Amino acid sequence: MIPPFSSLEFGIAVAMFAVVTVLGFVAARWNRPTSLASVEEWGLGGRRFGTVVTWFLIGGDLYTAYTFVAVPALLFGTGAAGFFAVPYTIAVFPLVMLPAARMWSVCHEHGYATAADFVRGRHGSRLLALLVAITGIVATVPYIALQLTGIKAIIEVMGIGGDWPLWIAFIALAAYTWTSGLRAPALIAFVKDILIYIMVLVAVIYIPYKLGGYDIIFHRAQAALSTKKLSTLLAGSQYLGYATLALGSALALFLYPHAVTGVLATRSRNVVKKNMSLLPAYSLMLGFIALLGYMALAAHVKPVGGTAKAPDSTTIVPVLFNSEFPHWFAAIAFGAIAIGALVPAAIMGISAANTFARDIYRPYLRPGASDREEGLVSQIVSVILKLGAVGVIVGLKLSFAIEFQLIGGVIVIEILPALVLGLYTRWYHRWALAIGWVAGMGLSIYMLYVTPGKTTAHFGSASFAFSTWGFHTKVTIWTGIVGVLTNLIVATVLTPLLARLPRGRDETSPADYEEAEAPPMPLTRGQAAGAD
Amino acid sequence: MHPRTPSRRRRPIVLLLLLLPLVAVLVPEFYNFADPSIGGMPFFYWWQLSWIAGVAVCTGIVYALTRSTR
Numbered sequence: 007m008i009p010p011f012s013s014l015e016f017g018i019a020v021a022m023f024a025v026v027t028v029l030g031f032v033a034a035r036w037n038r039p040t041s042l043a044s045v046e047e048w049g050l051g052g053r054r055f056g057t058v059v060t061w062f063l064i065g066g067d068l069y070t071a072y073t074f075v076a077v078p079a080l081l082f083g084t085g086a087a088g089f090f091a092v093p094y095t096i097a098v099f100p101l102v103m104l105p106a107a108r109m110w111s112v113c114h115e116h117g118y119a120t121a122a123d124f125v126r127g128r129h130g131s132r133l134l135a136l137l138v139a140i141t142g143i144v145a146t147v148p149y150i151a152l153q154l155t156g157i158k159a160i161i162e163v164m165g166i167g168g169d170w171p172l173w174i175a176f177i178a179l180a181a182y183t184w185t186s187g188l189r190a191p192a193l194i195a196f197v198k199d200i201l202i203y204i205m206v207l208v209a210v211i212y213i214p215y216k217l218g219g220y221d222i223i224f225h226r227a228q229a230a231l232s233t234k235k236l237s238t239l240l241a242g243s244q245y246l247g248y249a250t251l252a253l254g255s256a257l258a259l260f261l262y263p264h265a266v267t268g269v270l271a272t273r274s275r276n277v278v279k280k281n282m283s284l285l286p287a288y289s290l291m292l293g294f295i296a297l298l299g300y301m302a303l304a305a306h307v308k309p310v311g312g313t314a315k316a317p318d319s320t321t322i323v324p325v326l327f328n329s330e331f332p333h334w335f336a337a338i339a340f341g342a343i344a345i346g347a348l349v350p351a352a353i354m355g356i357s358a359a360n361t362f363a364r365d366i367y368r369p370y371l372r373p374g375a376s377d378r379e380e381g382l383v384s385q386i387v388s389v390i391l392k393l394g395a396v397g398v399i400v401g402l403k404l405s406f407a408i409e410f411q412l413i414g415g416v417i418v419i420e421i422l423p424a425l426v427l428g429l430y431t432r433w434y435h436r437w438a439l440a441i442g443w444v445a446g447m448g449l450s451i452y453m454l455y456v457t458p459g460k461t462t463a464h465f466g467s468a469s470f471a472f473s474t475w476g477f478h479t480k481v482t483i484w485t486g487i488v489g490v491l492t493n494l495i496v497a498t499v500l501t502p503l504l505a506r507l508p509r510g511r512d513e514t515s516p517a518d519y520e521e522a523e524a525p526p527m528p529l530t531r532g533q534a535a536g537a538d
Numbered sequence: 539m540h541p542r543t544p545s546r547r548r549r550p551i552v553l554l555l556l557l558l559p560l561v562a563v564l565v566p567e568f569y570n571f572a573d574p575s576i577g578g579m580p581f582f583y584w585w586q587l588s589w590i591a592g593v594a595v596c597t598g599i600v601y602a603l604t605r606s607t608r
Contacts, residue, residue: 086570086582089582089583089586092563092586092587092590093563093564093586093589095590096559096563096586096589096590096592096593097559097560097563097564099559099593099597100555100556100557100559100560100593100596100597100600101556101560103556103597103600103601104556104604107604219577219578220577220578220579221577221578222578223578224575224578224579224580225578238572238580238582239570239571239572239580239582240566240570240582244566245566245567245570248566249564249565249566252563252564253560253564274606275606276601276605276606279600279601279604279605280601282597282601283594283595283596283597283598283600283601284594286590286591286593286594286597287594289590289593290587290590290591293586293587293590294587297583522606
């Protein structure tokens with residue numbers, strides 16, 4: 007079923023997109039240094055963002071458009087288990103707060119721009135740094151592609167045929183990230199998040215009011231779920247899966263290159279820490295957005311798009327908005343979701359490109375590359391990644407990207423021992439960490455391979471069922487937890503055994519991890535961006 | 539020298555504040571119930587949603603305790 011095309015909705019969404027595109031280009035003039043041509047300026051915004059900018063930037067970066075359409079779809083489809091996004095986005099802040107502060111300090115002190123930069127400097131291992139760089143890039147690329155699902159869901163609901171809006175959106179995005187770098191998504195994030203906050207606030211008051219209150223919503227959701235033998239509460243066998251998925255996703259989140267970029271682009275260690283107590287505001291928004299899934303159940307929403315047998319459940323939120331709201335408001339909400347896809351896609355593209363330029367191109371392909379050349383490589387790679395992402399979505403199936411994203415966290419968490427342990431101790435041997443990575447990654451990929459999905463025989467889900475190994479139980483566990491524990495155990499056992507092999511040179515000193523603020527940067531013109 | 543990391547005396551408080559929200563939301567045994575509900579929202583949901591405020595308070599206090607001063 008394709009809904010009728012509305013020119014009003016289309017007009018509003020296009021106008022919003024145009025405003026954002028202009029903003030993206032204007033951002034190049036924001037606190038402009040003498041030259042944007044370096045990873046430092048183009049890719050990290052000159053490391054000058056204060057509390058407010060950082061809050062919008064990291065918030066817009068981590069709580070992506072995909073989250074906004076996928077999390078409610080998960081509650082819509084699976085009931086209580088889908089609510090894991092809330093404990094996940096609660097647990098992340100206490101876990102990350104202190105390590106992120108140390109990470110900021112040491113990276114600022116030594117000019118590291120990526121996680122792999124730090125790993126190379128700390129462990130004195132080019133191989134380990136390469137493993138970290140590749141892990142980050144491989145986990146990020148499908149995530150960029152996935153941002154398109156937000157836009158695609160909107161396009162489907164607005165009744166537009168074809169993929170051309172995706173191309174236009176990403177070509178514009180590639181153009182202004184080329185000229186403005188990280189400053190573009192930082193500026194656009196303001197508009198995007200203010201719009202999304204308004205949208206959510208209205209939605210969680212107006213829709214329950216129209217449907218007759220949360221009482222009725224939960225009642226009807228329970229009734230609808232019970233026909234599929236699901237519930238608005240967890241079954242006992244789901245506890246371990248729910249908790250490990252939340253914990254593992256929280257551990258993995260700040261290992262993604264785009265999250266590291268957000269942390270390193272800040273002005274001071276305090277800005278990082280303060281944001282760990284301010285960012286939960288986004289989690290609250292996410293929690294209420296999640297409940298839109300039950301509102302959709304209660305309103306008997308039918309997903310559109312996809313195939314007749316497997317309709318595209320990510321369309322339920324747009325469809326719900328379309329049926330419950332006046333058209334002009336639904337259109338603003340659609341525009342906000344579409345713009346919401348652009349901010350994270352830009353940051354992910356930039357951070358993956360920085361990682362390539364810094365940790366693969368310079369050390370392995372062109373050892374003598376200048377800062378300018380490195381910056382240019384980063385710009386080019388970022389464009390390739392974005393257009394490649396559209397190509398993947400248009401050329402292959404969308405479900406391919408979704409399945410890949412599910413395993414993104416499982417892959418990226420293997421960085422944890424080398425990075426996070428490295429922030430606290432030099433005890434681990436570089437070779438032990440590298441072999442630990444191989445063991446953990448190998449086991450995880452094997453476990454993912456033997457996990458069937460609804461329509462596929464392999465790589466079906468990141469929840470591993472113990473019954474696969476012959477246990478008579480319905481209990482599942484998040485695969486990444488098993489992988490990272492294996493990695494940790496192997497690295498710990500091998501470190502004393504490999505003591506005879508030469509250790510790498512550590513170029514950091516203990517005081518570097520406590521550094522609160524670096525000496526003032528020589529290249530600034532005007533004030534630092536945002537208030538502290 | 540200025541206090542840049544939690545002092546020895548504050549460290550247990552800091553760790554406790556960071557641990558508390560984790561335990562509260564990562565052990566479903568504590569909150570997988572329908573009752574008591576608030577305004578029709580089962581305990582499972584409002585418990586976890588209210589810990590969003592809880593985590594903001596906990597990390598906020600940790601920030602205040604461990605803030606770097608110049």
